Amino acid sequence: MEKFFKLKENGTTVKTEIVAGLTTFMTMAYIIALNPNLLTGFSQNGGKGLWNGIFLATCIASAIGMFVMAFLANKPFAMAPGMGLNSFFAFVTAQIVSITGLSYTESFQTGLVIILIEGIIFVLLSVLNIRDKIVNAIPLGVRLGIGPAIGLMLMNIGLGSNCGIYSDKGGPFFVLRDFFGALTAGFAKISMGSGYSMMVLTVITMFVGLFTIIILSRYKIKGSVIIGMLVASIIYWVGEIVFFHTNPFASLSSASWVPQFKDMAENTLFKINFKGAAQIGWFTIITLIVTFCIIDMFDTIGTLVGTASKANMLDKDGNMPNMKEALFADAVGTVAGACTGTSTVTTFVESASGVEAGGRTGLTALTTGIIFLLCMFIAPIAAIIPAAATSSALIYVGILMLSGLKNIDFNDITQTAPVFIMLLAMPVSGSIGHGIGLALITYTVIKLFTGKAKDVSILTFILSVIFLVKFFLVA
Structure with a gap:
């Protein structure tokens, strides 16, 4: 371990790195089920087979990217299919269906052409140091501000879109907008209808978890983030049982614990449809590739620089050592995603939670990657972690990044x-x-x-x- 990850040089230990990797995983575990849900959201005929293929691709491609990050860059950053990019990809897939008349699965496979080309471009740009030069071209003041800006975004995710409540009145209703944004509690209750009680449980869970993390951190207790998330999860589960008379663990008994590799082989694994790409026109394909490249490049750069600044990994000029290798790992993740069957794999901003837990080397990324692979078998366990618990960690890390x-x-x-x-x-x-x-x-x-x-x-x-x-x- 010491030989590969230089733990002493980075002021960390195996235990700290493993806890950090687990912390990162818990804050981003939602992507494992959410990604296939989003990518098949417009599907009328994709079926469970496509969902299973994307689910496995999410686990495998993310792990591949993290393993490269661990051993080549020795950085604690985790990767997975990027939020926003996956929604955009699903929309593009739906448009391909309407343009070509192909089935949703065939259109999805056509869209993978865009992801593959994007990934190959990024591999070349990383090898040629062009992406590194782009990072250095960002003015120092802007680079210093990326971390705090990401902090505000994490807080907004934690208080907003991470916890959406649906009810007879519609939805999603969000904590910051619909609960704290309401003029009065009575108005919030009327607007949310039957979802109001669940919103109250969500808010209580979120803040108890947040206060637990802050208090434990104040006393310098190791693993404060993951402990706070576990406390928040227990409160949420108890609330479900006592007040809503539902079993939060019911899905565990009926869940499939066996990975559906056959579905992956039939629907997503190396199913890149170049003929479909020719049908929609190469000008459109090129435009989409450029769009994906711009969004992904600066999302990745921002996450790496912002998170690295929080971990004191930047030098006096605001540059991160091994940036080239970290960017290369990100590019490899995207290529792996295209080959296995998912949208752009990118560095996740939730990596900041692992950094806050003490993660400083690639062992953190390796730990998270291994857990992602295990999730092919134990995904139902990850699925029962409530969104409110992950929000506690996201808000806490966001506050810290404002420094x-x-x-x-x-x-x-x-x-x-x-x-x-x-x-x-x-x-x-x-x-x-x-x-x-x-x-x-x-x-x-x-x-x-x-x-x-x-x-x-x-x-x-x-x-x-x-x-x-x-x-x-x-x-």
Whole structure:
């Protein structure tokens, strides 16, 4: 272990790394079932076979990316099919169905062409150090602000979209918008109908978990995040049993514990439909590839830089050692995803929870990757972790990441303006890449019109133009 991961050099231990890997897994376990749900959400004829194939692809491709991250980059970052990108991919698949008349499964296989080409492009860009140069082209002030911006996005996810409640009044209803955003408790109860009681349980669970994590962390107790999530889960399960008379573990008895590899082989494994891509036109394919590349590239860069800054992995110039290897691992994950049958695999922002738990080396990523593989057999257990418990961890980590704001020079408007635009844009758009893009545009425009054009590198200017095109023409 010491030889591969240099634990002493990074001030960590095997136990700490394993706990960190488990913590990361628990905060992102939702993706294992959610990804196949999203990618088959528009399907009318995809069937259980496609769902099973995507489920297994999610576990396998994520693990492959994390193993490369562990052994090549020696970083504690976890990977899985990216949220947002998977929803967009599902929408693209549905559009392919309407354009070509192919079945949903065939259209899904056609969409995998986009993911494969995107992954190959990223492998080449990583090997040639071009992605690394793009990272270095981001102005230092913007790089320093990425971590806090991601922190706000994590808090927004935890208080918002991570916990959606449905009821006879519709939904989803969210904690921040519909519970705390209501003028009165009475108004919230009327608007949510039968879902109000579940919302109360969700809020209590979330904050008890959050306070538990904070208190344990204050006393420097190891594994505070995972302990807090377990406490929150127990409260939620007890609430379900006592107040709603439901068994939170009922799904365990009826769940399938045997991986459906036959479904994967028939529907997703190396089922990349190039003939279908020719039917929808290569211009459309190229446009979609560019769109996926831009979103994925800056989501990944932002996650790596932001999380690394929280772990004190950046040097004095704001650069992360082994960035090239980390980006290469991310690219390999995307290629593996296309070959096994899922949308773009990218570095997950939830990696920050493992970093906060003490993860500093690739052993954290290796641990998370192994658990992802085990989930092919024990997925039902991961599925019973309530969303409110994961929200506790996301909010806590988000709060901690705000500390990076102290490194921003608030006396320099050319730094603060791009950063605060990014602080607002990330949680509102739900995209790390969009937040960075708006920050780069803001930085470039301010520098150009304040007589400091020489401060803007050519690559920064090019990136700003690319994002302008993306926002106003491609989007």
